[in-house]
Amino acid sequence: MFRLLPSSFFSLIALSIAANGAGADLISQAGSPVDRDQNAALQAVAKMTEGQRTYYQNNGNFRAKVDSIQQDFGVTLPDTFNYAVRTTSEAAYSYVIPARSPVSGQLKAYVGAAFITPNQDPKITTIICQSTTPGQARPADPQLVRGTDFNNPTKLSLQCGDFSVQVPASEVNE
Numbered sequence: 001m002f003r004l005l006p007s008s009f010f011s012l013i014a015l016s017i018a019a020n021g022a023g024a025d026l027i028s029q030a031g032s033p034v035d036r037d038q039n040a041a042l043q044a045v046a047k048m049t050e051g052q053r054t055y056y057q058n059n060g061n062f063r064a065k066v067d068s069i070q071q072d073f074g075v076t077l078p079d080t081f082n083y084a085v086r087t088t089s090e091a092a093y094s095y096v097i098p099a100r101s102p103v104s105g106q107l108k109a110y111v112g113a114a115f116i117t118p119n120q121d122p123k124i125t126t127i128i129c130q131s132t133t134p135g136q137a138r139p140a141d142p143q144l145v146r147g148t149d150f151n152n153p154t155k156l157s158l159q160c161g162d163f164s165v166q167v168p169a170s171e172v173n174e
Contacts (some may be wrong), residue, residue, distance in 0.1 A: 034106045039079030040078040041096045041110060042128075042167065047075045048085070048094035049126050053119070053172070056114065056124060062092035080107060091115045093143070100137050108132075111139040111164070117156050129160035129172035139164040 050065075051073035055063050059074040063069045066083045077083055080103060092114045098107035109131040117125055131139045140161025146154060160166050 001131075004027040021150070030046070034087040034103050037080045037103070039076050040109070041081045042130075044075050044077055044083070045074050045094055045112040045128055046170070047108040047130055048096075049081075049114055049170075050093065050172070051075065052092040052112075052114040053124050053126050056092070056116070062114070080104070087174055093141055095138055098134070100136065104134075104136055107132050108134050109137065109139050111141060111161075113142045113158075114168075115144045115156075115158070117144065122154055124173075125156075126160060126170070126172045127158040128161070128167040129164040130144055130167055132163050132165055137163075153156065 006110070024043050048069050050067050052062050055061075055072065057067075062132055064085060064087045065073065066077075066085050069075060069085065070077060080099055080101055082095075082097050082099045083096070086093045086095070089107065096111075097109040098104040110128060112128040114124060114126045117123060125144070127142045128172040129139055129142050131137065140163065142158055142164075144156050146156055157168075158171055
């Protein structure tokens with residue numbers, strides 16, 4: 001178990017993007033408006049997800065409105081994306097989906113999730129998933145599943161939904 005300050009969490013994601021093959025293209029071509037928007041969307045979903053984790057730790061529930069998350073955690077939301085939040089008693093999902101625009105067919109969507117893991121250590125775990133293809137489709141929700149660890153079948157683990165992949169270094173356990 002480790003604790004990341006919000007700035008460390010975002011730094012880890014940025015370093016991971018730079019180290020990842022596809023992410024390296026994103027960083028090296030950051031001059032293009034599409035790449036800048038894609039990177040800003042990733043930063044937004046990272047802050048929203050971290051914000052939900054932090055808010056839950058301090059208040060015992062999740063924030064249910066994008067405006068509240070944006071205000072509380074200083075999230076910058078690029079105009080080329082739409083934003084939504086869905087909360088349950090056990091999780092909060094933050095969606096960042098390309099808005100209808102001339103470049104929406106070039107941008108990928110994200111979903112970040114903060115899960116409560118009762119009776120387990122860590123108590124809250126987060127993940128960010130990116131859609132595998134560009135466009136306006138909402139990525140499938142990540143899931144908290146049991147039985148993926150042969151040595152510990154009751155252990156919970158995170159996995160992205162269909163047609164999405166985990167953003168490297170986005171899983172944070174607290």
